[in-house]
Amino acid sequence: xxxxxxxxxxxxxxxxxxxxxxxxxxxxxxxxxxxxxxxxxxxxxxxxxxxxxxxxxxxxxxxxxxxxxxxxxxxxxxxxxxxxxxxxxxxxxxxxxxxxxxxxxxxxxxxxxxxxxxxxxxxxxxxxxxxxxxxxxxxxxxxxxxxxxxxxxxxxxxxxxxxxxxxxxxxxxxxxxxxxxxxxxxxxxxxxxxxxxxxxxxxxxxxxxxxxxxxxxxxxxxxxxxxxxxxxxxxxxxxxxxxxxxxxxxxxxxxxxxxxxxxxxxxxxxxxxxxxxxxxxxxxxxxxxxxxxxxxxxxxxxxxxxxxxxxxxxxxxxxxxxxxxxxxxxxxxxxxxxxxxxxxxxxxxxxxxxxxxxxxxxxxxxxxxx
Amino acid sequence: xxxxxxxxxxxxxxxxxxxxxxxxxxxxxxxxxxxxxxxxxxxxxxxxxxxxxxxxxxxxxxxxxxxxxxxxxxxxxxxxxxxxxxxxxxxxxxxxxxxxxxxxxxxxxxxxxxxxxxxxxxxxxxxxxxxxxxxxxxxxxxxxxxxxxxx
Ligand code: SF4
Ligand code: SF4
Numbered sequence: 021x022x023x024x025x026x027x028x029x030x031x032x033x034x035x036x037x038x039x040x041x042x043x044x045x046x047x048x049x050x051x052x053x054x055x056x057x058x059x060x061x062x063x064x065x066x067x068x069x070x071x072x073x074x075x076x077x078x079x080x081x082x083x084x085x086x087x088x089x090x091x092x093x094x095x096x097x098x099x100x101x102x103x104x105x106x107x108x109x110x111x112x113x114x115x116x117x118x119x120x121x122x123x124x125x126x127x128x129x130x131x132x133x134x135x136x137x138x139x140x141x142x143x144x145x146x147x148x149x150x151x152x153x154x155x156x157x158x159x160x161x162x163x164x165x166x167x168x169x170x171x172x173x174x175x176x177x178x179x180x181x182x183x184x185x186x187x188x189x190x191x192x193x194x195x196x197x198x199x200x201x202x203x204x205x206x207x208x209x210x211x212x213x214x215x216x217x218x219x220x221x222x223x224x225x226x227x228x229x230x231x232x233x234x235x236x237x238x239x240x241x242x243x244x245x246x247x248x249x250x251x252x253x254x255x256x257x258x259x260x261x262x263x264x265x266x267x268x269x270x271x272x273x274x275x276x277x278x279x280x281x282x283x284x285x286x287x288x289x290x291x292x293x294x295x296x297x298x299x300x301x302x303x304x305x306x307x308x309x310x311x312x313x314x315x316x317x318x319x320x321x322x323x324x325x326x327x328x329x330x331x332x333x334x335x336x337x338x339x340x341x342x343x344x345x346x347x348x349x350x351x352x353x354x355x356x357x358x359x360x361x362x363x364x365x366x367x368x369x370x371x372x373x374x375x376x377x378x379x380x381x382x383x384x385x386x387x388x389x390x
Numbered sequence: 391x392x393x394x395x396x397x398x399x400x401x402x403x404x405x406x407x408x409x410x411x412x413x414x415x416x417x418x419x420x421x422x423x424x425x426x427x428x429x430x431x432x433x434x435x436x437x438x439x440x441x442x443x444x445x446x447x448x449x450x451x452x453x454x455x456x457x458x459x460x461x462x463x464x465x466x467x468x469x470x471x472x473x474x475x476x477x478x479x480x481x482x483x484x485x486x487x488x489x490x491x492x493x494x495x496x497x498x499x500x501x502x503x504x505x506x507x508x509x510x511x512x513x514x515x516x517x518x519x520x521x522x523x524x525x526x527x528x529x530x531x532x533x534x535x536x537x538x539x540x541x
Contacts, residue, residue: 083463086495150410157420167432170496171509177495185500186434209409216402 030054036374038067044141045385049362049374056370061363068389076349081107081181081316084349089175091353092387094137097130097166098329100179105260106325106336107181110318113311117304119183120262125196125299126169126178127261128292132203133162134330135285142282142379143214146223151213158206161199168195182312193300200293207289214282224279228365228377231276238361242332242354244381247284248276254328266295278380317344331355331382351390355383425539431511436494438512439487441530442505450531451506454482461501466491487530489515490523512536
């Protein structure tokens with residue numbers, strides 16, 4: 021009797037990545053396959069590790085602000101906001117109302133930009149080539165606002181601890197309003213391109229389902245959680261930076277599949293426009309910088325602040341030992357935690373669904389590895 | 391019946407194609423023809439650094455206070471100064487700025503009390519090798535000289 025060889029086994033272990041084009045960065049997924057069926061998946065991360073948290077321990081509080089932009093570089097403004105809020109909580113100060121309003125406008129614009137990148141690349145993964153060009157065209161408008169406001173397009177470094185560094189430029193309100201007016205029609209266009217499309221529906225409906233219980237068990241947040249039908253948004257649950265003054269809805273899905281997440285994110289963009297419109301109309305006058313000492317030396321203590329980043333709950337935990345440098349900065353990146361649910365989502369699916377699932381989580385590897 | 395009709399005639403795909411073809415018109419082109427067409431750069435753009443001089447006398451504005459070097463998270467600015475024996479004031483001798491490590495965050499610019507150091511709108515500072523990425527005082531005062539391309 022012949023000995024069993026590897027040919028007898030029907031299982032195949034396949035490395036997807038680190039250079040695979042679908043995961044938008046360098047990350048490896050080890051897939052266990054039976055033919056085309058996925059039996060399990062394991063993520064190997066760390067290819068983009070830069071030690072951002074450790075860098076934080078060797079910089080002063082102000083000096084660390086530009087580094088946080090480099091974690092989730094698609095949504096740099098949200099990262100900056102989270103870190104600034106955490107240090108402000110340590111210092112027990114609050115940004116002035118004008119600064120808060122501008123912060124809300126810029127983070128919501130950034131949410132739109134981030135979702136546009138997601139929509140474009142996700143559609144690209146699925147095989148729809150057109151939307152990516154349109155999405156990036158609209159994103160360009162947002163980036164122009166950032167460039168005019170703070171001088172950088174991607175790693176913005178827009179906020180400082182205690183408020184803002186830059187005053188609004190002339191024509192900011194008009195530019196943002198013009199963008200809002202133009203943008204809603206464009207979202208409808210994306211829907212026209214994708215929502216009814218039979219290939220799009222066929223590839224997304226029923227793929228990568230996560231129920232509400234599973235989401236909670238994994239700690240998955242953001243659009244994934246909302247697509248499973250849970251109305252949880254930190255902007256509403258624990259309002260920060262004056263989000264309680266604005267009216268907006270939390271879009272939710274029903275099935276928690278990839279298609280619902282797509283719908284939820286599109287609706288989120290519309291809600292962001294709604295928030296921006298309200299905020300632009302009433303930017304209060306006043307100072308843009310709170311009373312912050314030149315050398316920031318927070319009292320001994322710790323602070324945790326979490327915000328609703330485009331990808332989910334982004335938390336910053338900052339510990340101070342009374343010196344000008346933080347004792348420890350710990351980040352709770354939404355992508356990292358959402359990524360843990362990949363195995364659950366792809367199990368039993370096909371190889372092609374893995375690409376759809378990874379796309380739908382909207383990960384940024386800079387944030388996963390830090 | 392309606393559903394059958396929509397499936398057979400690919401209504402969903404045609405709807406998407408309508409959007410695509412609407413944007414075929416030349417007036418919707420938004421690609422920038424870069425070297426021929428200069429991009430519009432924001433006024434506050436943080437690009438190549440410049441050490442400003444007094445336009446009339448050509449003297450540097452920098453008072454060699456070293457604040458920019460202290461503000462920089464990357465510690466890439468080195469300010470050399472000398473005490474002038476007659477006026478008993480510090481004067482700038484050398485200034486180096488390592489653009490290869492700079493992340494253009496703007497903290498040095500914000501720290502400068504006399505607006506001597508400034509991040510300008512020049513964005514063409516890519517080079518073919520690492521040499522020449524450490525800018526000295528002369529380079530910082532004159533600014534980068536990118537190769538103009540004929541097109
Ligand atoms: S822009 Fe930032 S990194 Fe560059 S020299 Fe200035 S402070 Fe340092
Ligand atoms: S902060 Fe300004 S004045 Fe002071 S050393 Fe730097 S460039 Fe010169």
